Amino acid sequence: MFELVFFSLLNGIVTGLLLFMLASGLTLIFSMMGVLNFAHASFYMLGAYFAYTISAYLGFWIGLIVAPVLVGLLGALVERYGLRYVHRWGHVAELIFTFGLAFLIEEVVQFIWGKDTKAYHEPEILQFPLFTFFGQNFPAYKAFMLLISIAIFIMLLLILTRSRVGLIIQAAIHKPNMTAMLGHNVPLVFMGVFGVGCALAGLAGVIAGPALGTFPGMAVVLGSIVFVIVVVGGLGSLTGAFVASLIIGLLQTFAIALDYSVNDILTAFNISFDADSALRDLWSLSLPQIAPILPYLLLVLVLIFRPMGLFGNRET
Amino acid sequence: MQRHAFDAITPSSEKVRTKGLVKACDELNFLKGGKELKIKSFILAGAAFAAISAFSAQAAETIKIAFIDPLSGPFAATGTSGYKQYQWAADQLVNQKGGVLGGQMFEIVPFDNKISPKESLVQLKRAIGDGITFIAQGNSSGVANALTDAIKKHNSRNPDNRVLFLNYSAVDPALTQKKCNFWHFRFDANADIKMNALTDVIKEKEEIKKVYLIGQDYSFGKAVAAAAVKFLGEKRPDIEIVGNELHPIGKVKDFTPYATKIRASGADAIITGNWGADMVGLGKAIGDAGIDVPIYTYYAANDGITKTIGASGKDKIRLVHEGTVNPPPTEEYLAYHKGFKAKYPEADITQFRIANSIGMLAAAIEEAGSADPLAVAQALEGMEYTSIQGDKLVMRAEDHQMMQPIQISVHTDENVVLDSDNSGYGLVEESSISAEDAALPVKDCNMERPTS
Numbered sequence: 001m002f003e004l005v006f007f008s009l010l011n012g013i014v015t016g017l018l019l020f021m022l023a024s025g026l027t028l029i030f031s032m033m034g035v036l037n038f039a040h041a042s043f044y045m046l047g048a049y050f051a052y053t054i055s056a057y058l059g060f061w062i063g064l065i066v067a068p069v070l071v072g073l074l075g076a077l078v079e080r081y082g083l084r085y086v087h088r089w090g091h092v093a094e095l096i097f098t099f100g101l102a103f104l105i106e107e108v109v110q111f112i113w114g115k116d117t118k119a120y121h122e123p124e125i126l127q128f129p130l131f132t133f134f135g136q137n138f139p140a141y142k143a144f145m146l147l148i149s150i151a152i153f154i155m156l157l158l159i160l161t162r163s164r165v166g167l168i169i170q171a172a173i174h175k176p177n178m179t180a181m182l183g184h185n186v187p188l189v190f191m192g193v194f195g196v197g198c199a200l201a202g203l204a205g206v207i208a209g210p211a212l213g214t215f216p217g218m219a220v221v222l223g224s225i226v227f228v229i230v231v232v233g234g235l236g237s238l239t240g241a242f243v244a245s246l247i248i249g250l251l252q253t254f255a256i257a258l259d260y261s262v263n264d265i266l267t268a269f270n271i272s273f274d275a276d277s278a279l280r281d282l283w284s285l286s287l288p289q290i291a292p293i294l295p296y297l298l299l300v301l302v303l304i305f306r307p308m309g310l311f312g313n314r315e316t
Numbered sequence: 317m318q319r320h321a322f323d324a325i326t327p328s329s330e331k332v333r334t335k336g337l338v339k340a341c342d343e344l345n346f347l348k349g350g351k352e353l354k355i356k357s358f359i360l361a362g363a364a365f366a367a368i369s370a371f372s373a374q375a376a377e378t379i380k381i382a383f384i385d386p387l388s389g390p391f392a393a394t395g396t397s398g399y400k401q402y403q404w405a406a407d408q409l410v411n412q413k414g415g416v417l418g419g420q421m422f423e424i425v426p427f428d429n430k431i432s433p434k435e436s437l438v439q440l441k442r443a444i445g446d447g448i449t450f451i452a453q454g455n456s457s458g459v460a461n462a463l464t465d466a467i468k469k470h471n472s473r474n475p476d477n478r479v480l481f482l483n484y485s486a487v488d489p490a491l492t493q494k495k496c497n498f499w500h501f502r503f504d505a506n507a508d509i510k511m512n513a514l515t516d517v518i519k520e521k522e523e524i525k526k527v528y529l530i531g532q533d534y535s536f537g538k539a540v541a542a543a544a545v546k547f548l549g550e551k552r553p554d555i556e557i558v559g560n561e562l563h564p565i566g567k568v569k570d571f572t573p574y575a576t577k578i579r580a581s582g583a584d585a586i587i588t589g590n591w592g593a594d595m596v597g598l599g600k601a602i603g604d605a606g607i608d609v610p611i612y613t614y615y616a617a618n619d620g621i622t623k624t625i626g627a628s629g630k631d632k633i634r635l636v637h638e639g640t641v642n643p644p645p646t647e648e649y650l651a652y653h654k655g656f657k658a659k660y661p662e663a664d665i666t667q668f669r670i671a672n673s674i675g676m677l678a679a680a681i682e683e684a685g686s687a688d689p690l691a692v693a694q695a696l697e698g699m700e701y702t703s704i705q706g707d708k709l710v711m712r713a714e715d716h717q718m719m720q721p722i723q724i725s726v727h728t729d730e731n732v733v734l735d736s737d738n739s740g741y742g743l744v745e746e747s748s749i750s751a752e753d754a755a756l757p758v759k760d761c762n763m764e765r766p767t768s
Contacts, residue, residue: 011570213600
């Protein structure tokens with residue numbers, strides 16, 4: 001049991017931090033521009049595919065640096081020539097634009113790289129078990145993912161709270177018009193934030209590709225969960241996104257690891273149900289079976305009881 | 317000067333452009349179902365026209381087979397690969413040999429169902445609307461269940477416009493048991509038959525004491541788990557089932573928590589029916605966690621899976637399937653496989669039942685003397701057929717379940733003649749269960765046969 005809890009904790013943190021890299025960019029974009037970027041997870045997928053191609057020629061490490069930059073540039077271009085143009089027709093148009101973009105990216109990825117899973121592997125020097133605990137390996141690559149995500153979080157936090165750029169970004173998030181009046185180039189800030197947000201998603205893709213598989217469905221699998229994090233954490237709050245990512249990561253791993261059903265809890269209280277009753281299926285549902293809906297349940301609860309999110313300061 | 321620089325650039329950019337164009341053409345050909353094929357069929361049809369003008373109008377028509385499977389989305393790789401194999405089988409086994417009924421060619425028409433039963437029914441309507449009478453589908457028993465019901469209903473309401481369902485891969489036992497349907501033929505061994513063969517192998521392995529079952533949460537995943545529990549209970553009552561897990565299909569992004577659970581359970585064998593991206597994720601997570609036990613699977617090969625799992629699954633992953641790959645069983649098969657690889661270097665022959673379904677359909681049409689679905693269905697019932705791999709196959713008349721030998725192969729890079737995903741890794745046969753031993757008696761099938 002201890003082994004299960006230990007590894008679930010580790011896995012939960014790895015997953016949570018990976019989600020954070022996606023959510024951090026999205027939450028900044030969302031709160032600043034009011035755009036729900038449906039294509040955010042697609043940039044994550046692009047990161048993985050770019051890195052896969054680059055790593056085939058120049059190795060993993062070059063891909064780790066170049067691929068996020070490429071994705072970031074692409075994101076900036078999308079903002080400059082796509083979103084900004086569409087913006088004049090309001091938020092609905094922007095929403096539909098990013099929605100279409102997500103499909104477009106998926107199709108383009110399939111067109112260029114094909115539909116099967118790509119053999120994008122961890123670099124050789126990270127292909128060893130970091131430690132073995134109760135006979136179970138913890139791959140070094142997972143630890144590497146952990147380190148990168150934590151480094152990114154600290155860096156983002158420092159930039160946003162300690163630098164002039166961060167100050168302007170924070171100002172632009174809350175009072176974009178006032179910031180513009182003070183002489184700052186708000187559209188440029190928007191473009192920069194969008195680009196950096198996409199680059200972060202790309203970086204998440206680069207490091208997740210070898211661990212979680214590089215295939216055209218990888219964006220869809222992750223897409224909706226990132227929105228949950230943004231809303232649960234609170235709009236525009238980096239700390240909120242961080243905490244929410246960890247909560248969701250841990251929630252998902254522990255829900256899978258712990259095999260309990262309502263029936264077990266009831267039995268503990270000496271309550272038993274007729275095995276043939278109509279609600280039998282409901283009682284025998286186990287935690288792993290409902291694991292995928294737990295984040296959405298959390299989303300609904302947060303929206304009902306704390307609409308501004310855990311750390312947000314305005315209503316969603 | 318500028319002009320000069322431009323000239324210097326042109327050749328290479330021209331090359332790139334041409335390459336792109338060739339690629340686009342390939343893509344187009346693939347979408348349109350092979351232009352070459354159509355031209356050939358046209359010429360042959362022309363020859364038939366001259367020779368036997370009496371029914372030339374008939375001969376000029378191609379026999380179309382609708383291929384309804386996922387060609388986009390998370391399971392697109394599996395669907396696209398199946399589509400290529402259908403085209404190859406139709407080309408090699410029928411069209412190259414002059415077609416059926418004196419020159420009618422087979423044409424495979426793709427319909428993308430996005431793995432959704434609802435979308436499949438829409439595509440079925442489209443196919444029927446286009447006058448197609450043969451429907452091939454395989455990926456997901458959920459889809460097959462919807463299609464078999466819809467086709468049964470359609471045929472009873474439209475006796476003049478019937479269609480035949482060739483199920484090449486959906487293995488939910490119910491399709492040939494409770495839901496068995498005269499218009500449905502299954503060319504794959506169902507989940508129970510495969511599990512019967514698999515447990516015959518596990519029975520002999522004394523070292524296996526604890527088994528972990530994991531699968532996708534839908535009809536097929538449940539059928540695999542139920543069959544495993546049943547057969548292990550009968551054959552090796554001493555084996556303990558230490559886990560019986562179902563996870564959402566196509567939605568799990570990380571299988572590590574499952575691997576942790578498997579490890580913690582102390583299992584010394586794993587059985588899974590996972591396929592597509594779900595199989596890659598599971599295989600990889602188990603490898604990464606360092607769990608060193610045999611993993612018995614239904615679909616852990618090809619379509620990128622073999623390459624992705626690579627060394628981490630060597631001598632661990634085993635596959636229950638039909639038709640031996642390594643060592644190649646016949647010269648004919650070797651030529652068929654190599655020809656396919658020459659045409660589609662990136663793809664693999666993954667499902668021999670596709671060739672069998674095309675071969676048997678052609679044989680049935682010849683035997684019936686027409687492409688009328690009722691006559692063809694009657695010819696298919698009880699048909700005996702020798703596959704290109706030399707296996708004897710029988711389409712059981714009572715429930716339309718194919719009886720065939722089942723192989724257990726291991727994922728390795730040793731003694732591999734025909735590899736998968738061009739990775740050097742492939743499937744090498746470990747044991748073979750004869751059709752008689754693998755077969756299970758007909759169960760719960762009350763088939764309504766058409767009177768006319």
